Amino acid sequence: MPELPEVEALALDLRGRLDGHAIAAVHLAAFSALKTYDPPVSALSGLLVDDVTRHGKFLDIEASGLHVIFHLARAGWVRWKDEVPALPPRPSSKSGLAVRIVLDDDSGLDVTEAGTKKSLAMYVVRDPLEVPGIASLGPDPLTDDFTPDVLRAILEREGRKQIKGVLRHQGTIAGIGNAYSDEILHTAKMSPYRPASAIVEAGQVEMLHAAIRTTVGDAVDRSRGLAASELKGEKKSNLAVHGQTGKACPVCGDTVREVSFADSSLQYCPTCQTGGKPLADRRMSKLLK
Template identity: 75%
Template sequence: MPELPEVEALAQDLRGRLAGRAITKVHIAAFSALKTYDPPLAAIEGALVDDVRRHGKFLDVEASGLHLVFHLARAGWVRWKDDVPAVPPRPSNKSPLAVRVVLDEADGLTPGLDVTEAGTKKSLALYLVRSPGEVEGIARLGPDPLAESFTRDVLAGILETEGRKQIKGVLRHQGTIAGIGNAYSDEILHAARMSPFKPASSLTDDELTTLFRAVKDTLGDAVERSRGLAASELKAEKKSHLAVHGRTGLACPVCGDTVREVSFADSSLQYCPTCQTGGKPLADRRMSRLLK
């Protein structure tokens, strides 16, 4: 799933490619992706791109006062095309293509963006709105962890408010903190040497400071590593720097212990017992309930 660092890098890459270019057409290849109807998609035809920004995990292409907003969900991605086909895409259950954004012609070519979604579960979303705040998911976002306004005191207030909720769930809840998903919450907690099941309000002052620095450093370093990379390079860059997420059964790069996995909410989490839980494996609570 694209998270804050990847979406930030996508925004940076697309800002350089799209600035001042005109959007000539937006083709919908997966009708389930379009979530708005007013203004109609035709309203953005001929609009000049002013900026590309990120709101949490949402990608926002601003053009002549309108906002073409994408949420890439679990399996979405954006692919730059130097020359898109002249024939509009046809809806197909076999094709990953969800949306095609066609730009004005340059040097005899018609460049554009293909927004794709792998797999059969279609959750990718496209909105055309007059203001980003009209997108419910953006309106509900918590503070951005890379903003200067996201301070240690802000994090302390969030954790106190969340009480006994598990720290893993607090970090990845978009209405609490924007942009952190399953992968980077695993990485942040590993960097902080903290159990994902630790209650949010139970942190000592030292633990709070450690977690705050882990949030800022883990996300900030990932953004810096991704800066200047093309969209096609971002997935490989992310995977190559993960310490525990997606590495079940492999050695922890810090201590050498075996990375373990447990079920969590609608997915799974990975952690290192030595670094994070005092050497004790976590109980898989969802599986335990199923076996009763």
């Protein structure tokens, strides 16, 4: 799933590629991806691209006052094409193509989504705040106003909620997903099940704040300047625990463990994060009964 660092890098890459170009056409290959109707997609034709930015995990292409906004969900991605096919794409669930944006020089980009669970979303709006997911975003963890005091207030408000879920909730902190929440908690040496309020009580807010800024900030720095085609590989090659089940922790050498849920999983190091104790995997426990 693309998270803040990957979407930030995508925005930077596309900003350079789209600068000075006009949108010639926008083709919908998956009509379910479009979540708005006013302005219509046809209103984008002929508009000059002004900027490409990010709001949390939302990618925003601004063109002459309108915004084409994408949420790539779990399996979405953006693929640049130096030359797009002359014929518009046909709707097809097998191709994975959701949207194609064609520029005035016949270059463009394909927005794709793998798998059968279609969650990718596209919005055409006059103001990004018209997108409900953007309007409800929490603070961005890389901005100057995301201070330890802001984080402390969040943790106090969330109370006994597990810190893993607090970090992932976009209305609480914007842009952090499953992978980077695992990485942040490994850096901070905290259990994913730890209550948010316990971090405040232990005087460890500054430690968690530093882990958030360092983990996400370093990922952004590594991704900056990379083309979209290189971002997935860069992310995977720099993860310490997420997706590393059964491998050695790069800090202590213990075996990275996993807890599975219905539609996701988390990874952690027992020595670094839970005092050497494995966390209960509730799904596996049910299977063994």
